[in-house]
Amino acid sequence: MSTAAADPAPLVVRTVEIDDVGDLLPLLPHDDPATTMSWVRRGEGIVGWGAAARLRTDGPARMIEADAWWRRLAGRMIVRDEVGVPGSGPVAFGSFAFSRDSAAGGTLVVPRVVVGRRDGRSWLTVASPAALGPAPTLAQARGAVTPVRAPGAVRYRDGSLTADQWQAAVAEVVAAIRAGQVQKVVMARDVLARTSEDVDVRHLLRALAAEYPGCWTFAVDHILGATPELLVRRDHGLVACRVLAGTIRRTGDDDDDLRHAATLARSSKDLEEHELAVASVAQALGPYCTSFNVPEAPFVLHLPNVMHLASDVTGVVDATRGPSSLALAAALHPTAAVCGTPTPEAAGVLARAERMDRGRYAGPVGWIGADGDGEWGIALRSGVVQDARTVRLFAGCGVVAASDPAAELAESEAKLLPMRSALG
Numbered sequence: 001m002s003t004a005a006a007d008p009a010p011l012v013v014r015t016v017e018i019d020d021v022g023d024l025l026p027l028l029p030h031d032d033p034a035t036t037m038s039w040v041r042r043g044e045g046i047v048g049w050g051a052a053a054r055l056r057t058d059g060p061a062r063m064i065e066a067d068a069w070w071r072r073l074a075g076r077m078i079v080r081d082e083v084g085v086p087g088s089g090p091v092a093f094g095s096f097a098f099s100r101d102s103a104a105g106g107t108l109v110v111p112r113v114v115v116g117r118r119d120g121r122s123w124l125t126v127a128s129p130a131a132l133g134p135a136p137t138l139a140q141a142r143g144a145v146t147p148v149r150a151p152g153a154v155r156y157r158d159g160s161l162t163a164d165q166w167q168a169a170v171a172e173v174v175a176a177i178r179a180g181q182v183q184k185v186v187m188a189r190d191v192l193a194r195t196s197e198d199v200d201v202r203h204l205l206r207a208l209a210a211e212y213p214g215c216w217t218f219a220v221d222h223i224l225g226a227t228p229e230l231l232v233r234r235d236h237g238l239v240a241c242r243v244l245a246g247t248i249r250r251t252g253d254d255d256d257d258l259r260h261a262a263t264l265a266r267s268s269k270d271l272e273e274h275e276l277a278v279a280s281v282a283q284a285l286g287p288y289c290t291s292f293n294v295p296e297a298p299f300v301l302h303l304p305n306v307m308h309l310a311s312d313v314t315g316v317v318d319a320t321r322g323p324s325s326l327a328l329a330a331a332l333h334p335t336a337a338v339c340g341t342p343t344p345e346a347a348g349v350l351a352r353a354e355r356m357d358r359g360r361y362a363g364p365v366g367w368i369g370a371d372g373d374g375e376w377g378i379a380l381r382s383g384v385v386q387d388a389r390t391v392r393l394f395a396g397c398g399v400v401a402a403s404d405p406a407a408e409l410a411e412s413e414a415k416l417l418p419m420r421s422a423l424g
């Protein structure tokens with residue numbers, strides 16, 4: 001089921017080129033987690049604020065309904081785009097729950113203002129129901145800017161399970177895998193952060209982007225984070241997915257880390273986890289592609305906190321009649337990197353073992369343009385702003401027959417680190 005504020009009047013969308021803005025994140029004018037949006041990597045991408053149109057969806061068809069709503073809305077817009085690059089012109093940011101049964105559902109938001117930067121070019125997009133007026137300026141579009149605040153002191157407490165309970169749950173899942181019920185299950189846990197000052201999402205986003213420039217720093221409708229995993233990008237018919245599964249922690253010592261990277265690349269436990277994740281992407285994407293490439297072996301992706309086995313899967317779809325980036329995200333979700341193998345059985349096992357609703361964590365997050373192109377990540381290494389001073393952090397680990405609960409707990413702590421250090 002979906003609800004939009006009303007069937008909105010046709011939006012007028014205007015994009016103009018502006019002087020190089022440098023950093024995008026400092027442009028965000030306010031701290032409202034409902035209407036502060038980001039999709040930024042290595043200083044490029046888009047940020048947005050305000051809401052010219054908004055859709056809320058639920059249930060198994062939450063992404064497909066959102067895709068249809070966007071197609072209808074985009075089809076009725078009056079557009080003047082003087083830049084014509086991915087992310088200019090009309091865009092909607094979205095985030096969707098991991099589970100079809102989650103109360104968290106999904107959201108698509110068309111920001112009132114978007115600022116983008118790509119290949120040295122910067123642009124400003126303004127969307128409103130008004131008639132096409134004079135070209136907007138960045139200062140007008142930002143309006144009143146509030147100062148960025150740090151969250152102050154932070155106290156952490158257990159989420160749905162204590163660390164011991166979570167390790168016991170992982171042990172039960174390992175037993176179920178060894179008994180042949182499933183092959184792989186991704187087990188997640190949550191931790192609650194309580195801050196002494198109100199949370200300003202801009203503070204967290206800037207810290208994440210500074211520490212994890214190679215990740216996509218995202219924010220949409222209360223969830224934010226820095227994810228290394230690209231569920232799908234569609235750009236003029238070219239489709240790309242960055243599949244991650246199989247992890248080792250960084251030690252901080254470069255020589256040790258290089259040795260660990262070599263160990264990871266040979267680890268049969270991690271290679272098994274990774275192969276299952278790649279297979280799930282290949283199976284879901286294959287039917288939509290006219291050609292398709294899956295690398296023979298993964299490479300090791302180095303992040304400041306962990307290293308992952310990574311594979312870049314690419315394909316070609318029909319750019320005019322093929323599925324949109326959001327439809328592809330719907331087809332791919334949930335991959336075995338966040339759910340397990342086989343998908344339905346793993347989803348059942350994790351729902352029982354985790355004893356929590358994952359909400360938007362591990363769901364698709366990203367943006368879509370009027371032509372259906374866009375980028376969708378998996379909302380990992382993330383937190384949900386639950387109220388002014390509470391952020392719920394999440395992290396998960398792929399569990400296979402050879403997994404050890406204590407090692408998985410340590411891995412989940414390493415994956416919580418980006419959000420913990422952003423909180424200060």
Ligand SMILES: C=C(O[C@H]1C=CC=C(C(=O)O)[C@@H]1O)C(=O)O
Nearest residue numbers: 244245246247337395396397398
């Ligand atoms: C589920 C998460 O990570 C996935 C992505 C990369 C590596 C993973 C792993 O090695 O377990 C997980 O499959 C998470 O970060 O919350």
